[in-house]
Amino acid sequence: MTGDESTGQDHDVVISGASLAGSAAAILLARRGVRVALLERRSDPSAYKVLCTHSLTANARPVLDELGLVPALEEAGAVRNEARWYTRWGWIEPGAAPGPALPYGFNVRRSTLDPMIRARAAQTDGVDLLLGHQVTGLIREGGRAVGVRASTPQGEREFRARLVVGADGKDSAVAKHAGVPARLHENTRFAYFAHFRGLPLPGGIAHTWFLEPDMAYAFPNDGGITVVAVVPDKKRLPDFRKDLEGSFTAFVRALPEAPPIDSAERVSKVIGVLDYPLADRAPTAPGLAFIGDAALTSDPLWGVGCGWALESAQWLAQAVAPAAAGRGDLDRALAAYARTHRRRMRGHQYLAADFAKARPFNPLERLMFSAAARDGALARHMHMFGSRLIGPPRFLNPVAVAKASAVNLRHRGERSGGSPG
Known part of the structure; x- marks a missing residue:
């Protein structure tokens, strides 16, 4: 659905931002029976984010499947994001290693992707896509958010809802109005x-x-x-x-x-x-949730932002949909979303923030990257981590570390025995 008018009282959830995270959340919530007002400050339905790696890592594939976007992406020419990585020990080439087909996502320009997912949201029953609507403040009652004020083509208006979602980027206006600061990590x-x-x-x-x-x-x-x-x-x-x-x-x-x-x-x-610090903030507050870059912005060199935007939208919809529709405890549902977000993201963000210090590999990274350049199974293991299909504990599990050590010891032994390797 599209529209430019609303009573301001006809929605369960109001989402600020109709880019990847906001549009995905709107679709997934509406399919679960939630009435959504999707506010987008830009008036052009074809607007898109220019500065991006244009990468949907493989962790986003289940969300793309649920959204039904994979056939449209393939028809648009999206490229499966297989990869190889250069290191001083040689190339890490997961796709060249023997084994079953590796999971994949897509590389696709935001000029293709953003209008596609926004149009899908507009066509979803239960979603009102409201273009040219910019959040200018929050409505609060009893210490919690119960809606937003927005500048619209018809003037200043209010939109009341059980839940307000900030999907409006790393400089989130919703977070600013809510007084929810971001923790910054220097890049x-x-x-x-x-x-x-x-x-x-x-x-x-x-x-x-x-x-x-x-x-x-x-x-x-x-x-x-x-x-x-x-x-x-x-x-x-x-x-x-x-x-x-x-x-x-x-x-x-x-x-x-x-x-x-x-x-x-x-x-x-x-x-x-020139200056792009990593940022993360509490993913929830009373009556509020943050998704996509509004919740966590990582180092762009990893190309993970789009995938995490879609994943966080799915986590939110799964956690809060019944409560947002008035069939449960919203605070408990928000707490469940916050736990999932922290569990799935905290370790990745910690490692990304540490690597953003522009340093050489540390000893553990040297171990894993050098072994992955020498061993196909470890290259595939690296693919699973780089695609954010596994987190740091599984990537650095004792078996993988022991295998990497054995690979490097064997390589050292081959070199000492006169092998050119």
Whole structure:
């Protein structure tokens, strides 16, 4: 459904932000019998996020399946996000290792994805998509949020609901009005992105370079477009900015098995992110929930934000739908969502924040990455972690660590025995 009018009292949930997290949450809640007002500050239904890795990691696949978006993504040309990762020990190549097919998500431009999921929300019974509606304040009663005030094409209006959801990004207006601060973690890398047409990559799959401490990646997307990013240590920023395009090009040319950008067509500006701290906040407050980047913003170099946006929308819908529709204890449901969010995200965010310090690999990372470059089973294990299908405890479980140690000891023994490996 779409609309530009509402009594302000006809909804169970009001969501601020109709990008990935907000649109997904609206669909999933409405399918569970919840009446949703989905407010989007932008008036254009085709609006999309420009600065993004355009990656839906494999952890998002169950959400995409539930939303019914996979056929539409494949028809639009979304690229399965297989990947290989360069390290100083060689390439980690999960797809080349023997075994069953690996789980996958998709690389797809936000200009394709955002309008697609927003249109799906607009077509869902129980969802009122209200474009050009920007939240300007919260309505509170008894110490809890019971709705929002919004600037709309018809003027200032109120929308009352049992639950208010902030899906409005890392600088969430809902969080600001609610007084829910974010905890910030410094990111001591910067990033520049550019899009290229006609850029071949070996195997047609994504590439990531761990250069310690610098990073780079190239992700193929729909429409024959590849996003290339360079993510250096901030110490290099002053020199880099003296000649932005020259520095970007030189950085990419110097990569091992460098993408041939000189023979490709650059179809975008070189876009920079100079200061992008990681941020996380409490995922709930009385009458409030946060999803997507409003709850947790990680380091963009990992390409996990889109997948986590969809996952957090699903966790919220699963936890609160009955209570949001008036059939249960909403505070208890919100507490369940908060527990799931913390359990699933805390370990990943801790490791990402530590790696964002632009440091070389620590001893445990050296162990796992070097072994994964030498052993197919550990490369597949790395894929499961990089795709966020397993968390840090499973990635670093005693069996995996012992296997990595054995692989590296065997490799050292081969070298001492005269082998060229």
